[in-house]
Amino acid sequence: MTGFLIEFRRSPMRWAALPLFAASVAMVFFVGGSWQGSWPETSAATTRAAVPLMIAGVGLAAQQASRLRRSGSDLLLAARPLPQVELTRLAADAAWLSLVYLLCTVAAWATAVGAPGGPWLEYPVFGLSGIVFALALGHVLGRLAPTRFTGAVAAIGGFLLFSLVFSTNFSPLAYTAFYHAIDVRLSSVHLTWRLVVMALALAAACTVGRLLETGGRRVATSGTGAFFSAATLIAVAAMPGSGSLLLADREAEEPVCAPGGGSSVCVWPEHADRLPEAVEAAGKVARAAEGVLPPPARYSEHGLGDGGTGGFTLDHGSRDLLHTLLLELTDAHKTWCEDESEKDLQNRVNAGLRLEAWLEARATRSAELPSYDYAGDVSWQQEVRDVLTLPEPRQVETATTWAEEMRAPC
Amino acid sequence: MLTREDGAFSPLRSHLWSHHGVRSILFMAGCAVALTWWGGQAVLFPNLSGEEAIPATGAAFVPLLLGVGVLMSTIDDMADFSHTAALPRRRVLSLHLAVAFGCATTLTCLALFLSRDAAAVPLALRNLLGFTGLSALSAALLGPRLAWLFPVAHTVPTFLIGSPGERGADARWWEWPRAAAENGTAWALAVLLLVAGTGAFLWRAER
Numbered sequence: 001m002t003g004f005l006i007e008f009r010r011s012p013m014r015w016a017a018l019p020l021f022a023a024s025v026a027m028v029f030f031v032g033g034s035w036q037g038s039w040p041e042t043s044a045a046t047t048r049a050a051v052p053l054m055i056a057g058v059g060l061a062a063q064q065a066s067r068l069r070r071s072g073s074d075l076l077l078a079a080r081p082l083p084q085v086e087l088t089r090l091a092a093d094a095a096w097l098s099l100v101y102l103l104c105t106v107a108a109w110a111t112a113v114g115a116p117g118g119p120w121l122e123y124p125v126f127g128l129s130g131i132v133f134a135l136a137l138g139h140v141l142g143r144l145a146p147t148r149f150t151g152a153v154a155a156i157g158g159f160l161l162f163s164l165v166f167s168t169n170f171s172p173l174a175y176t177a178f179y180h181a182i183d184v185r186l187s188s189v190h191l192t193w194r195l196v197v198m199a200l201a202l203a204a205a206c207t208v209g210r211l212l213e214t215g216g217r218r219v220a221t222s223g224t225g226a227f228f229s230a231a232t233l234i235a236v237a238a239m240p241g242s243g244s245l246l247l248a249d250r251e252a253e254e255p256v257c258a259p260g261g262g263s264s265v266c267v268w269p270e271h272a273d274r275l276p277e278a279v280e281a282a283g284k285v286a287r288a289a290e291g292v293l294p295p296p297a298r299y300s301e302h303g304l305g306d307g308g309t310g311g312f313t314l315d316h317g318s319r320d321l322l323h324t325l326l327l328e329l330t331d332a333h334k335t336w337c338e339d340e341s342e343k344d345l346q347n348r349v350n351a352g353l354r355l356e357a358w359l360e361a362r363a364t365r366s367a368e369l370p371s372y373d374y375a376g377d378v379s380w381q382q383e384v385r386d387v388l389t390l391p392e393p394r395q396v397e398t399a400t401t402w403a404e405e406m407r408a409p410c
Numbered sequence: 411m412l413t414r415e416d417g418a419f420s421p422l423r424s425h426l427w428s429h430h431g432v433r434s435i436l437f438m439a440g441c442a443v444a445l446t447w448w449g450g451q452a453v454l455f456p457n458l459s460g461e462e463a464i465p466a467t468g469a470a471f472v473p474l475l476l477g478v479g480v481l482m483s484t485i486d487d488m489a490d491f492s493h494t495a496a497l498p499r500r501r502v503l504s505l506h507l508a509v510a511f512g513c514a515t516t517l518t519c520l521a522l523f524l525s526r527d528a529a530a531v532p533l534a535l536r537n538l539l540g541f542t543g544l545s546a547l548s549a550a551l552l553g554p555r556l557a558w559l560f561p562v563a564h565t566v567p568t569f570l571i572g573s574p575g576e577r578g579a580d581a582r583w584w585e586w587p588r589a590a591a592e593n594g595t596a597w598a599l600a601v602l603l604l605v606a607g608t609g610a611f612l613w614r615a616e617r
């Protein structure tokens with residue numbers, strides 16, 4: 001413990017902590033507010049805070065390892081086994097960066113206080129494991145190529161590596177949970193894989209020094225470093241689960257429901273405080289569709305429906321909420337035929353598009369049509385604009401015709 | 411090595427030797443090779459803010475390394491000796507920074523001319539000014555070995571959550587490295603960083 005405290009006090013990370021805290025806070029708070037207000041989304045957004053810490057961590061660890069190797073001071077520390085010294089040093093560096101990361105996480109979580117539910121702890125574990133891996137990687141780089149420029153080159157290399165190579169949702173070293181909707185959460189397989197990679201990289205970082213010091217002369221000690229280095233590479237590339245996604249669909253839980261627009265409107269428990277917003281939108285949709293289409297028995301938020309498909313979304317503004325609710329309404333009445341001519345299918349699709357555009361204009365009390373990009377022939381839009389200028393009974397009559405075309409039997 | 415052939419002491423040779431001048435030049439030359447290869451080609455960095463990803467060119471990114479190289483070339487392996495030298499350290503460092511910055515500028519222009527991206531020269535020079543300033547600020551506060559920390563800490567949010575728009579037309583003030591070459595605010599910030607950074611670095615050098 002004394003060794004750790006000594007390393008903690010003299011680690012160069014202490015000087016880097018403040019600028020890195022500023023960069024991490026910027027990564028979370030300089031992004032629009034759609035991540036704020038619910039625990040799952042806020043917890044996922046905090047993974048962005050780890051990005052500058054991982055990138056700078058590679059550089060700082062590389063610089064420190066390189067400097068110690070060049071100065072030869074490792075030999076002075078020979079009173080303790082070298083792997084133990086390296087582990088203590090890495091632990092102290094990791095403690096500083098983790099402290100910065102946890103401070104950012106707490107600051108982000110503060111914005112979600114009062115929302116239903118609680119913080120999702122797997123996201124901080126994801127971020128912390130990324131930071132420890134980055135430190136281990138930097139340490140190995142510093143050991144292998146000790147020059148005065150190693151730190152800077154390792155940091156820039158880390159930037160390009162994490163942002164361009166490991167940025168996919170398949171990589172165990174993804175630097176952030178890119179998509180943070182309420183209906184997904186970190187895959188436990190992927191998180192376990194990431195933790196295994198981190199542990200192996202850490203073991204490699206602590207033993208590769210001995211390999212270099214002995215120049216491979218002592219088979220037992222050099223073999224350990226080589227084994228852990230190879231195992232890390234294998235774990236990154238070839239472990240089971242390499243085809244799995246970082247984020248998996250969340251298991252549907254007992255939703256929170258309330259009556260609205262003649263239906264039952266259901267949301268995820270963490271969005272219970274936003275249920276009135278969804279109920280109000282369902283009411284607008286029901287009023288717009290009055291006399292044309294009956295409301296479905298239930299409106300479900302995205303991920304709560306059967307098989308996790310469909311559903312309305314609360315995270316992209318009130319207009320998107322209305323639009324996705326409308327789609328829920330019309331989808332419940334659509335008929336899809338297996339054997340249908342292309343012309344009939346096009347007529348059916350166009351009837352649905354006309355109806356949805358008309359309903360959305362009515363629900364938003366606007367004379368303008370929603371400005372979505374439609375492929376193919378869009379001449380039907382003019383027809384909808386013309387209908388919107390007609391008296392109310394004539395509009396309902398035309399919309400009823402579109403609804404009948406849309407749900408006509410096969 | 412520190413003396414001329416006739417045995418007399420050579421301050422220039424001594425300075426270059428203690429600052430590993432050749433290695434610094436080689437580092438900058440390596441960056442210039444990367445700039446020649448990447449040049450004006452656009453690389454799409456992921457945008458973590460969820461907005462549309464905007465491609466970044468080598469002319470915007472590589473000056474970061476060149477700016478860091480300028481400051482890291484001031485690392486002095488004979489610091490104790492240099493501080494007791496007759497010539498004030500501030501004057502020596504001013505000259506050193508001017509020459510190193512001149513080398514970085516020349517290499518940047520040469521690399522972009524070789525990659526046939528001469529139109530990107532103003533953007534690269536502006537970013538070289540700004541990143542050199544940020545590196546100098548970092549070196550003043552944390553030491554020249556950590557000269558890369560401030561530029562990297564600034565580059566991460568700029569390139570990963572910034573939304574500067576097509577050709578950098580909508581860049582916000584903190585996204586200055588990605589702003590269009592004709593953006594006056596970005597130029598002003600780059601010059602301000604250079605002046606403040608080198609000023610702070612030279613001021614600290616005497617202490």
